[in-house]
Amino acid sequence: MSEAVIMSEKTKAKPAKPKKKAGGRPPPWGRLINATLLGYIASALSSSAFTSLLPIPRAEATFLSLLIAGLIYVVIFIYVFAVKTWQKGLYVLLALSVISALILSVTRWGLI
Amino acid sequence: METLRQSMTWMHTWTGLLFGWMLYFMFLTGSSGYYDTEIDRWMKPELAPAVEVTDANQVALFDMALARAEEGLPEADEHRIFLPDDRSFSPYINVFSTKRDEEGKISRNSMFLLADGSTPPETRETAGGQRLYRMHWTYHYIPRFIGEIIAGLVTMFMFAAIISGIITHKKIFKDFFTLRLGKGQRSWLDSHNIVSVMSLPFQIMITFSGLLLVVTTFFIPIFVAQYGWSSDTIKTIESEMFPGRAKIERAGEPAPPIDFAAMKAAFEAELPGEDISYATIHNSGDATSRVFMAARIEDGVLRRSPSVGFEVASGDVIRVTNRNVRDTEDVINVLEGLHEGLFAGPVLRILYFVSGLLGAAMIATGLVLWTKKRRQNLRKGEAAERNLIVIERINVGVIAGLAIGIAAYFYANRLLPVGIAGRANMELNVLFLTWLAMVVHSLARPPQKAWIEQLAIAAAIFMLIPVMNALTSSIHLGNTLPLPGRPGDMALAGVDLWMLVIGAGFAYAARIAARKEANTRKADRKTGKAEKAAPAPQPAE
Numbered sequence: 001m002s003e004a005v006i007m008s009e010k011t012k013a014k015p016a017k018p019k020k021k022a023g024g025r026p027p028p029w030g031r032l033i034n035a036t037l038l039g040y041i042a043s044a045l046s047s048s049a050f051t052s053l054l055p056i057p058r059a060e061a062t063f064l065s066l067l068i069a070g071l072i073y074v075v076i077f078i079y080v081f082a083v084k085t086w087q088k089g090l091y092v093l094l095a096l097s098v099i100s101a102l103i104l105s106v107t108r109w110g111l112i
Numbered sequence: 113m114e115t116l117r118q119s120m121t122w123m124h125t126w127t128g129l130l131f132g133w134m135l136y137f138m139f140l141t142g143s144s145g146y147y148d149t150e151i152d153r154w155m156k157p158e159l160a161p162a163v164e165v166t167d168a169n170q171v172a173l174f175d176m177a178l179a180r181a182e183e184g185l186p187e188a189d190e191h192r193i194f195l196p197d198d199r200s201f202s203p204y205i206n207v208f209s210t211k212r213d214e215e216g217k218i219s220r221n222s223m224f225l226l227a228d229g230s231t232p233p234e235t236r237e238t239a240g241g242q243r244l245y246r247m248h249w250t251y252h253y254i255p256r257f258i259g260e261i262i263a264g265l266v267t268m269f270m271f272a273a274i275i276s277g278i279i280t281h282k283k284i285f286k287d288f289f290t291l292r293l294g295k296g297q298r299s300w301l302d303s304h305n306i307v308s309v310m311s312l313p314f315q316i317m318i319t320f321s322g323l324l325l326v327v328t329t330f331f332i333p334i335f336v337a338q339y340g341w342s343s344d345t346i347k348t349i350e351s352e353m354f355p356g357r358a359k360i361e362r363a364g365e366p367a368p369p370i371d372f373a374a375m376k377a378a379f380e381a382e383l384p385g386e387d388i389s390y391a392t393i394h395n396s397g398d399a400t401s402r403v404f405m406a407a408r409i410e411d412g413v414l415r416r417s418p419s420v421g422f423e424v425a426s427g428d429v430i431r432v433t434n435r436n437v438r439d440t441e442d443v444i445n446v447l448e449g450l451h452e453g454l455f456a457g458p459v460l461r462i463l464y465f466v467s468g469l470l471g472a473a474m475i476a477t478g479l480v481l482w483t484k485k486r487r488q489n490l491r492k493g494e495a496a497e498r499n500l501i502v503i504e505r506i507n508v509g510v511i512a513g514l515a516i517g518i519a520a521y522f523y524a525n526r527l528l529p530v531g532i533a534g535r536a537n538m539e540l541n542v543l544f545l546t547w548l549a550m551v552v553h554s555l556a557r558p559p560q561k562a563w564i565e566q567l568a569i570a571a572a573i574f575m576l577i578p579v580m581n582a583l584t585s586s587i588h589l590g591n592t593l594p595l596p597g598r599p600g601d602m603a604l605a606g607v608d609l610w611m612l613v614i615g616a617g618f619a620y621a622a623r624i625a626a627r628k629e630a631n632t633r634k635a636d637r638k639t640g641k642a643e644k645a646a647p648a649p650q651p652a653e
Contacts, residue, residue: 028126035272036265041333048337059352062338063440069331070271070323077272078279081123082116109340 030086035077038093043073045100052107120276127276128478129503131269133510136475138266140514142248142322143468144241146453146461147607151241152202154607155525157585158235162203163227165195174372174391176229177205182396185209185221187362194390197408204232237535238525244518249326252540257329264330267323274315277308284309297484304477307470314467315474321451324444365399367424374427379405379420382432386418399425413449414442458602465610476511483507505554505562512566513550515618519573520546522611526584560629567622574615578608 047069051061080089105111144151153159165173174193181191188209196203204224211219226232243252249263250256281287287305292298308315323330339345370393379388386407394402406419421431449455453464483504490496496504524542528535554562582588587604594600 028122031123032126032130044331044333045337048334052338057352058338060440062334062349062353063444065334065338066327066331067324067440067444069334070268070320070327073268074271074275077268078120078123078275081276082119104337108338 028081028086031080031089034086034089034093035080038090038097039073039076039080042093042097042100043069043076045097045104047072049100049103049107052104058108117280117282120279124273124276124280125482127269127273128475129482131266131273132475132479132482133506134262134266135270136472136479136510137514138248138263139468139472139475140518141244143465143472144518145245145248146456146465146468147610148241148245150603150607151244152238154581154587154604155238155240155522156235157587158233159203160226160232163196163205163225165197169227170195170388171372171376173205173227176227177207177225178370178372178393178396180223180225180229181207181209181221181393184223185211185219187211187398188221188396189394191393191396192390193393195388197389236525236530239521239536239539243536243540244521247540249322252544260326260329264323264326267319267326271319271323274312274319278312281305297481297488300477300481300484304474304481307473307477311467311470311474314464315471317447317450318468318471321447324447325451327444360395360400360402362395363399367397367399367401370396370401370403370424371427375403375405375420375422378422378429382420382429383407383418383434389417401425402430404431409454413455414446416442416445476507479503479507479511502555504559505557506551507554508559508562508566509547509551509554512563512570512618513547513554515570515614516550516566516573517543517547519570519577519611522577523573523580526580560625560632563625564622564629567618567625571615571619571622574611574618577611577615581608 044065047065048061050068051064054061054064056064076093080086080093083089083092102112163173173195177193178191181188181193184207185191188211190210192206192208194206194208196205202224204226207221207223207225209221213219224232250259251262254262278284284305287302287309291302291306328335335345335349339349372391376388379386388405389408390406392404392406394400394404401424402421403424404419404421406417409417416433418434419432420429422428423430453461456464483500486500487496487504521539521543524539528538528542532538550566554566557565578589582590587601589605589608592601592605592608594602594605
């Protein structure tokens with residue numbers, strides 16, 4: 001390939017990027033619902049399950065759950081949006097809720 | 113594959129947009145809460161001078177107030193007697209009594225008292241600073257319980273938006289020092305970054321602590337998870353979590369009169385350096401009666417008042433609670449104390465208020481940025497989607513219109529007839545109707561023109577509040593500003609001064625918007641001329 005051709009290729013302007021669609025990506029309804037509803041249940045159950053395992057009185061455990069539930073909820077929010085598909089988020093949150101409920105059935109509810 | 117930053121940008125954009133208007137309302141009305149007491153006083157210009165509490169008359173005031181409380185609601189479960197202090201919501205003695213009958217029905221009685229036991233002169237009925245700031249989580253028109261659930265949810269979205277905003281920012285420190293004016297979308301992004309980063313620690317604190325303030329309502333499932341669900345659940349929770357609040361059944365036998373003087377001495381011995389601010393009397397007159405004397409909440413960031421509990425029959429001290437952080441409940445109390453800022457002095461209070469306004473500005477710039485970005489992404493000649501046009505217009509009505517509504521609330525306080533029934537609610541209706549009118553106006557006008565008009569209205573209406581105050585009351589700047597030889601009243605003067613500052617801020621914003629509109633028109637004219645001057649393309653031969 002001649003030098004002139006290489007030069008002309010180098011100096012050739014880059015093709016203009018296609019403009020993004022004005023609306024951008026659609027609202028993530030599936031993830032929002034996941035994070036809001038299932039995230040709420042999962043954060044309440046998992047914070048309670050975690051504190052129920054600690055050797056502290058139940059009243060103290062309840063206060064601690066109230067304190068950390070919001071933080072867990074935020075982590076869940078971020079996770080649900082960061083995960084590749086919303087379905088994956090759904091399964092993980094369901095699993096977290098079920099495991100937490102199982103722990104609580106032993107430690108608090110006396111069901112198992 | 114999508115990176116974490118891209119996911120977070122997506123999340124930040126959508127959570128911010130979906131709840132932005134509501135968060136803006138919460139931040140703006142919530143910020144007013146840092147001056148709720150001052151606004152209360154401003155809105156009641158007829159208030160008589162405050163009851164003076166001294167070491168000498170404290171016991172007599174408690175005796176008198178308890179006698180009046182017993183007359184108001186005999187055999188109450190609880191009387192609470194608050195003595196006034198610097199930032200009490202009333203300058204009088206406040207008495208609240210409650211009684212729950214066997215069917216669970218609760219009777220309440222409350223009254224304000226002067227030092228001689230008489231009731232103070234009537235003031236105008238007003239929603240005041242209290243209901244203005246309470247709106248930021250109760251939303252006025254909906255039941256409180258639902259309001260708290262919504263507030264919890266919206267706060268969660270805010271929290272998520274803040275965290276995702278931090279992750280999104282590659283150069284958070286550099287962004288703080290970057291402001292490129294007159295560059296359209298870039299300028300809005302810079303403004304959004306600056307106001308966000310400047311108040312970031314405050315925003316994180318206020319959001320997380322705000323969530324904790326409604327956490328007992330918002331996270332009810334936690335109580336169910338910990339205590340199960342049965343008919344006794346609420347009783348068990350009360351007795352385990354709030355042992356002081358559990359109801360003690362009356363014995364039906366009389367108790368000796370309460371000796372406030374002895375209790376005051378014991379309080380001062382147990383908690384040296386603390387002043388008594390209020391007393392709670394359980395089962396007054398009964399052998400089971402207990403008294404809790406407490407210090408001011410405002411003195412420390414921990415919202416818990418140090419208190420001493422007494423058994424009336426024996427006179428024994430039964431409980432001493434000091435300000436030391438003891439357990440998780442106190443961690444929650446500290447965060448809630450930080451949120452409310454009751455402990456803040458005048459300078460810190462200004463910082464709280466300004467940070468609150470920066471929070472509102474952060475949301476407002478974010479909302480505008482969303483629309484600017486989408487406008488910029490339109491291809492040449494491509495028409496904007498209807499959703500974008502509507503959001504663009506509503507943004508004006510929500511952002512500038514709410515400020516105008518709040519100003520109208522202050523006018524309503526002075527201009528509505530004093531004796532009309534339901535006056536307090538009418539004041540709030542004026543706020544919301546004005547806001548609605550501004551949203552309608554913004555929908556009817558081109559956005560750029562609507563911005564200029566509403567910002568100009570906001571500037572004028574805020575700057576005229578001190579004038580209107582001077583025309584309708586005696587607590588105007590001419591009487592309240594401290595001058596040599598006159599102490600004045602900075603609490604009242606401060607409200608008028610803030611109105612002038614806020615008005616000046618809106619005037620500046622209106623000027624910028626008007627200049628931008630003029631530049632756009634000039635540029636359009638130039639483009640038009642250039643197109644006319646250009647030779648028509650020659651047809652190819």
